[in-house]
Each structure stands twice: as C-alpha cells, then as structure tokens.
Amino acid sequence: MPNNDQQHWNHRYLAGEFGFREPDPFVMEAHKNYLQPLLPVASAGLDLAGGAGHHAIWLAQQGWRMVLADWSESALAIAREKAAALPADNTLETVQGAALDVLTRFQEQERRFGFVLVSFFLDRAVLPLLPRVLAPGGLLLYRTYTVDNERLGNPRGPRNPEYLLRSQELLEVYRDMKILHYNETVANKGVAELIAQRIGS
Numbered sequence: 001m002p003n004n005d006q007q008h009w010n011h012r013y014l015a016g017e018f019g020f021r022e023p024d025p026f027v028m029e030a031h032k033n034y035l036q037p038l039l040p041v042a043s044a045g046l047d048l049a050g051g052a053g054h055h056a057i058w059l060a061q062q063g064w065r066m067v068l069a070d071w072s073e074s075a076l077a078i079a080r081e082k083a084a085a086l087p088a089d090n091t092l093e094t095v096q097g098a099a100l101d102v103l104t105r106f107q108e109q110e111r112r113f114g115f116v117l118v119s120f121f122l123d124r125a126v127l128p129l130l131p132r133v134l135a136p137g138g139l140l141l142y143r144t145y146t147v148d149n150e151r152l153g154n155p156r157g158p159r160n161p162e163y164l165l166r167s168q169e170l171l172e173v174y175r176d177m178k179i180l181h182y183n184e185t186v187a188n189k190g191v192a193e194l195i196a197q198r199i200g201s
C-alpha cells in the first residue's frame, strides 16, 4: 500500500505537474567537466529519485547504462515511454521503490555505479549510503534546496526543514570523499550542489 507521500507524487505526475523536460544545465556541465574527463569509459549510472527520467534518459544517450529509481510508478511509466523511442543500445532500467530500500538492496547485492545522481530529493537516512554504491573512483552528483531558499526569495521548493539541506551539510556528510565542486547559492536560489569522488578501494 503506497504511503501518502508516494500517492502525492503519483498524483503530481499523473496531473502533468511534473513531466519530462530538458536536463538541468548542472547535469550537462557535470557530464562535460567531470564525468567525461574522469570516467572516460561510460559504465553504469544511477539516478536516484529521478522522477520522469529527464536526466537518466539524457545520460543514457551519452552512453551510460542508466538505472532510474523512484517510488512513483507514474513517473517511471513516463520515463519508460520516452525511453522506448531511444535506439536499442541506450539502456534504461527502471526500479520502483523508496530510495532507502533501493540503496539497501543494491548494497546487499554489491551493485556498484560509476556515478550516482541525486537531484532535488532529500532523505537524510539515504545520505551515508550513497558512497557505498559507488565504485572506487566513482562520482556523486548531488543538488537540492537548502534552508536559505526561502530567505533568498525563491517561491519554489519545500518549506519543511526535513527536506532542506543545512549550510555545509553535504560537505560534512561527504568529508571522506574528494570534493571536486561545491556551491551553495545558485542563481540566487538556496540550492547546494556537490560533485565528489569516492576515494580508496
């Protein structure tokens, strides 16, 4: 039985409130400046809470074997329809489930990714698990709202602090990773973006 939040997201996708769109410049820039130079052989990538797949599908078109995970079946259905139009060698696997369950399962299966993307999603229980599903040298791309968002006058984004990063929070959580890029205010919005590399074996 889906819980209320999950139903809420399904309704939003069914209502067309969220749909397929162009990938964010952050993802395209990260691909050009970090993924391509540091991981020149595209392998497996994970887009966690990736919604209708606008990032995952674009990344699949760049040659990555993408896993798109989200708890909204409606979002994944939109993504599968879009992906069906891709050439057969651009693979997209969809996984339905809560982010924490999906990551726990991948960790148990010792499934590893060259990169993990998290865009506009926060569940603090998930944060420490992300490096564990990265292959050594793999990259974490994380971007979501911070507590500063309202103060900076952005009408979009959540108001509940549970879904807002604190200042420097990603740097603190990922202090054992190599930080390649970090920004906390983007285009006058309270948005933190981090690119970090898993070091060690």
Ligand SMILES: C[S@@+](CC[C@H](N)C(=O)[O-])C[C@H]1O[C@@H](n2cnc3c(N)ncnc32)[C@H](O)[C@@H]1O
Pocket: 009, 010, 048, 049, 050, 051, 052, 069, 070, 071, 072, 075, 097, 098, 099, 100, 118, 119, 120, 121, 123
């Ligand atoms: C704001 S949308 C972001 C979608 C996409 N990552 C993007 O950047 O456009 C948040 C997404 O997180 C999903 N979501 C929210 N809580 C989740 C959870 N606990 N587990 C898995 N997905 C979740 C929602 O279904 C929705 O697709």
